[in-house]
Amino acid sequence: MRCAAVWGEDMDPDNLSMLDLFRTEAETQAQVLTTGLLALEREPTAAAELEACMRAAHSIKGAARIVGLDSGVRLAHAMEDVLVAAQGHVLALQHEHIDLLLGATDLLGRIAQTPESDIAHWDDAGKPELDVCIAALAGALAGQAAAAPASAAPGVTSAVVATPVAAAAPPSDAHAEPRFNGRANDRVLRVTAENLNRLLSLAGESLVQSRWVRPFGESVLRLKRLHHQLGTTLEVARQATDPRQDSPALRALRDAQLKLSQCEHLLAERLVELEMFDRRSINLAHRLYDEALACRMRPFADGVEGMPRLVRDLARALGRQVRLDIIGGTTQVDRDVLLQLDAPLGHLLRNAIDHGIEPPEARRAAGKPAEGVIRLEARHSAGALHIIVTDDGRGIDVERVRAAVVARGLTAAAASTALSETELLEFLFLPGFTMKETVTEVSGRGVGLDVVRDMVKQVRGVVRVSSQPGVGTRFQLQLPVTLSVARALLWETAGEPYALPLAYIVRTLRLPTSSLRALEGRQHFELDGRQIGLVTARQLLGKEQAPARGEDLPVIVVGDHLHVYGLIVDRFLGERELVVQPLDPLLGKIKDVVAAALMEDGSPVLIVDADDIIRSMEKLATTGQLDAIARGPGAMSSTPRKRVLVVDDSLTVRELERKLISNGGYEVEVAVDGMDGWNAVRTGHFDLVVTDIDMPRMDGIELVSMMTRDPALKAVPVMIVSYKDREEDRRRGLEAGAAYYLTKGSFHDQRLLQAVVDLIGEAEG
Numbered sequence: 001m002r003c004a005a006v007w008g009e010d011m012d013p014d015n016l017s018m019l020d021l022f023r024t025e026a027e028t029q030a031q032v033l034t035t036g037l038l039a040l041e042r043e044p045t046a047a048a049e050l051e052a053c054m055r056a057a058h059s060i061k062g063a064a065r066i067v068g069l070d071s072g073v074r075l076a077h078a079m080e081d082v083l084v085a086a087q088g089h090v091l092a093l094q095h096e097h098i099d100l101l102l103g104a105t106d107l108l109g110r111i112a113q114t115p116e117s118d119i120a121h122w123d124d125a126g127k128p129e130l131d132v133c134i135a136a137l138a139g140a141l142a143g144q145a146a147a148a149p150a151s152a153a154p155g156v157t158s159a160v161v162a163t164p165v166a167a168a169a170p171p172s173d174a175h176a177e178p179r180f181n182g183r184a185n186d187r188v189l190r191v192t193a194e195n196l197n198r199l200l201s202l203a204g205e206s207l208v209q210s211r212w213v214r215p216f217g218e219s220v221l222r223l224k225r226l227h228h229q230l231g232t233t234l235e236v237a238r239q240a241t242d243p244r245q246d247s248p249a250l251r252a253l254r255d256a257q258l259k260l261s262q263c264e265h266l267l268a269e270r271l272v273e274l275e276m277f278d279r280r281s282i283n284l285a286h287r288l289y290d291e292a293l294a295c296r297m298r299p300f301a302d303g304v305e306g307m308p309r310l311v312r313d314l315a316r317a318l319g320r321q322v323r324l325d326i327i328g329g330t331t332q333v334d335r336d337v338l339l340q341l342d343a344p345l346g347h348l349l350r351n352a353i354d355h356g357i358e359p360p361e362a363r364r365a366a367g368k369p370a371e372g373v374i375r376l377e378a379r380h381s382a383g384a385l386h387i388i389v390t391d392d393g394r395g396i397d398v399e400r401v402r403a404a405v406v407a408r409g410l411t412a413a414a415a416s417t418a419l420s421e422t423e424l425l426e427f428l429f430l431p432g433f434t435m436k437e438t439v440t441e442v443s444g445r446g447v448g449l450d451v452v453r454d455m456v457k458q459v460r461g462v463v464r465v466s467s468q469p470g471v472g473t474r475f476q477l478q479l480p481v482t483l484s485v486a487r488a489l490l491w492e493t494a495g496e497p498y499a500l501p502l503a504y505i506v507r508t509l510r511l512p513t514s515s516l517r518a519l520e521g522r523q524h525f526e527l528d529g530r531q532i533g534l535v536t537a538r539q540l541l542g543k544e545q546a547p548a549r550g551e552d553l554p555v556i557v558v559g560d561h562l563h564v565y566g567l568i569v570d571r572f573l574g575e576r577e578l579v580v581q582p583l584d585p586l587l588g589k590i591k592d593v594v595a596a597a598l599m600e601d602g603s604p605v606l607i608v609d610a611d612d613i614i615r616s617m618e619k620l621a622t623t624g625q626l627d628a629i630a631r632g633p634g635a636m637s638s639t640p641r642k643r644v645l646v647v648d649d650s651l652t653v654r655e656l657e658r659k660l661i662s663n664g665g666y667e668v669e670v671a672v673d674g675m676d677g678w679n680a681v682r683t684g685h686f687d688l689v690v691t692d693i694d695m696p697r698m699d700g701i702e703l704v705s706m707m708t709r710d711p712a713l714k715a716v717p718v719m720i721v722s723y724k725d726r727e728e729d730r731r732r733g734l735e736a737g738a739a740y741y742l743t744k745g746s747f748h749d750q751r752l753l754q755a756v757v758d759l760i761g762e763a764e765g
Contacts, residue, residue: 019116022067026112029056031305033079033105037098038308042323044086044093053101054083060108071122071130072111078137079104085141095316100136102309107133196295197484203285203292204485204579205598210285213278220271227264234260293482296336300378301329303338304345311349311374320357321371324349328378333385334482337459341387344452348389348475349374351449356393356473366470368392383487383651384461384503387477396467398424408433425465429453452477457611459483460594462503478503486580486597487651488607490573491556494543497605498569499578499597504610506559507676508572509669509684510552510643523626525566528679532557535617536568539627540592558610565617574662575655580607592616641667642760643684647677647691647703648721657690657721657752664753665763674698678706681713687760693722693733701736708737717759721752 036053040046057080064072079101085091107130111122122130238253308324315322333341357363357372364370377388401424406413410427427433431450452475456463461479480486480503488499489508507527515525516534524533534555538545555566578597583590594609620626644666648654654670662668669684671677675697681689689707693700700720707713717739722729725743733741740755 018067022063022069022072023112025063026060026072026108029060030105030109030112032056034102034306034309037101037105038312040086040093041095041098041312045089047087050083050087054080054087057083069111069122071127072108074134075104075108075111075130078134079108082137082141091141091143097140099316100133100140102313104133104137196292200289200292200296200482200484201579203289207285207289207485207577207579210281213274213281217271217274217278220267220274224264224267224271227260227267231257231260231264289485293334293484294332296334296482297332298335298338299329300331300333300338301326303333303341304329304376307345307349307376310346311353314350314353315357318353319359320353321360322353322357323371323373325373325375326377327375331378331380331385333378334480336483337385337479340455340459344455344477345376345387345389347449347451349376352389352391352393352473356391356395358394380481381649383481385479385481387479388474390472390474392472395469395471395473396425396428396465397469398467401425401427404433422466425467428465429463460486460501460503484580486578486607488576488578488597489556490576490605491537491554491569492571492573493537493541493569495570497573497599497603498537498541499576499605499607500556500558500610501607502575504558506557506564507680508554508556509680510667511555511566511568512552512685514551527557527566527683530564532564532566533617533621533626534566534568535620536627537570539620540567540613540616545627559614563614563618565614565621567613567617574658578605578607641665642687642763643667643669644688644690644756644760645669645671645677645680645684645686647671647674647680647689647695647700649673649692649695653692653721660752661690661756664756666756674700674703677703681707681716682710686716688756689716689718690721690756691718693720693724693729701732704733704736704738719755719759 033053033056036049036056039049040053043049057076061073061076061080064070064076082091082097082101086093086097091097114122234253234257238250238257241247241250241253304326307326311322311324352374357374358366358368360370363372373392375388375390377386377390379386379388398421402416402419405411405419405424405427406416410430411419416424429449429452433450453463456477456479459479460483461477463478464476465473466476467473480501486499486501488501489505490497490499492498511525516523517525517531524531526532536545537543554569554572556569557564557566559565576599581596581598583593583595592608592612593606594612595607597605597607599605644661646654646657646661646668647670648657649672654672658668658670669680669686671680673695674691677689677691678698680686689703691700691703700722704718704720707716707718714737718737719740719742720733720738721742722733723743724730730741739759742752742755
């Protein structure tokens with residue numbers, strides 16, 4: 001049975017009172033009314049929206065009549081009269097009429113949510129407020145100027161910053177999200193959030209455990225190869241024996257060959273069965289996890305239903321003209337993540353209106369339309385959820401931020417001149433930091449962006465801001481798709497595995513020791529024109545230092561824009577999807593560790609706390625306690641392996657190619673798009689670059705062209721691996737300078753590896 005909704009213990013429709021059902025329907029129809037009225041404010045004669053609002057008001061009136069709620073019947077009827085007049089072109093809807101209807105919608109919501117014991121309030125003590133609203137609607141119908149209800153009065157800031165009824169928080173029962181559609185035959189499963197969380201956790205563990213078969217199959221394959229080598233050795237021994245002498249040794253060799261042939265045949269059959277089981281097991285685990293996760297996922301639009309109303313009311317109060325465009329409303333978001341997005345997105349939208357969007361006259365003077373636009377977008381990319389808020393307002397004045405940073409004593413005036421734009425914008429997220437000189441009910445207290453940063457950190461995500469004066473501002477929240485599974489990079493230090501979520505990683509690389517520089521006792525290297533300090537994971541985690549190191553140092557570049565460090569590890573173990581297991585609260589906060597997980601073989605791995613390790617690295621650096629990084633030959637091989645850079649914005653394709661090429665004995669690094677790949681090839685040595693074509697920021701053709709034009713890189717061969725298989729696509733890639741063109745739809749393991757060998761030779765050189 002598919003789980004379509006999650007209900008609390010008392011949310012079965014059979015157990016609900018008629019008043020409970022009315023409340024549920026009123027909440028749904030109030031959202032229809034709000035959405036329709038906001039659309040009618042832009043296009044007052046839109047027939048579809050008028051009809052939808054009419055149906056919603058009529059449905060509420062009928063439902064209120066059934067439960068004997070006379071106040072709801074009267075109010076809905078008054079709204080219906082106004083909408084009927086608009087449908088018949090008797091009344092031309094203006095902003096004032098929309099204010100009245102929105103206020104009436106809010107009042108209907110308040111009536112519906114009144115506890116049953118106080119419902120009579122609206123027929124006695126609450127009657128004056130109700131009569132005022134109904135009279136205002138009647139006055140609008142008669143063409144008279146009437147005061148708007150207080151809850152919707154434009155210009156009243158306290159009203160617009162409050163959460164509208166249509167966007168109200170879910171019921172206090174954290175397990176319940178009731179939606180009753182009136183179909184008595186619907187099968188509804190009552191599942192608590194805790195049970196669903198446990199189910200998702202088990203499904204995640206099954207997903208991880210299903211990958212255990214793959215390395216086991218690889219070991220069986222190695223055993224098959226050993227059998228083949230043993231057979232060859234026995235054949236050589238048999239040929240060296242005189243066949244004319246039927247000696248016991250010769251008979252034993254023949255018998256051994258026969259049994260070995262039987263073993264090889266049996267092993268081959270079992271290996272095929274194991275591979276089939278592996279595929280079925282992984283497929284089943286993925287399906288189980290996806291179904292369990294789907295029960296927790298909700299469309300992004302469900303979490304931002306009230307945002308258009310909030311933007312509309314606040315813009316009206318501040319004298320702005322603003323349109324909110326919501327893109328990606330069907331994007332699926334983890335319920336826990338969606339619930340936590342409400343406050344941060346509210347802060348970002350209020351900031352965009354109050355700080356970003358200019359008044360209409362200022363926009364016209366700047367050559368812009370009088371109406372400002374805010375875009376709220378949700379999409380999945382590279383295994384993460386991206387929430388993007390952009391506006392086309394005045395942008396952020398970086399020099400004003402610099403002055404504010406100095407004025408608040410956050411840095412010295414001389415030091416502030418060396419801060420980049422990105423570093424300056426990071427100060428906006430500090431608690432209490434504000435650019436407003438006066439405090440209003442909307443902003444000025446410095447509370448807002450720090451709330452956004454805190455929420456993002458709680459869910460193991462990152463937030464970035466960029467701005468262009470006169471053009472607008474862009475906030476991007478990169479969040480995990482679900483909180484139960486984390487995509488992380490695994491590394492080894494002192495024989496123990498550790499994991500760090502990918503969201504916190506700037507770059508991974510193998511740093512030649514010749515690139516190390518020392519300044520005031522600190523060792524660092526240059527990356528993209530910036531000096532990056534180096535800290536060993538052994539010192540950070542309290543392990544003994546290795547006596548010597550190889551020529552290349554495995555480095556994880558981690559940071560938060562203001563502080564970026566290179567973490568030297570013993571070796572990389574690759575990327576993994578880990579089922580996050582919270583630590584027992586009795587352990588308290590463990591330094592530099594946030595959670596744990598299990599590897600495919602059942603061994604535990606600690607997930608490090610990115611914020612903690614950044615603070616720890618900063619403390620070691622500022623107190624002069626950094627250990628020197630040993631140079632010279634170490635346990636690593638003195639013969640460097642050939643290095644391949646894989647550039648692809650698809651996490652799945654990137655990981656597949658990395659594994660295939662790594663299994664061939666090559667050293668592989670990855671880049672997430674063309675720009676990342678370009679930065680990587682300029683700062684590191686590679687024998688081959690494998691790249692996709694269609695990627696953000698810089699596509700593969702441009703990457704190949706730039707490498708071809710660079711004297712230091714034009715000799716590095718490039719292989720394009722793309723889904724595009726047309727002849728013109730292939731010709732375009734080869735003409736740009738690629739040495740090989742392979743289509744993703746046709747390549748298999750051996751073909752990709754053979755292409756690598758053809759271009760740069762065998763792995764061991």
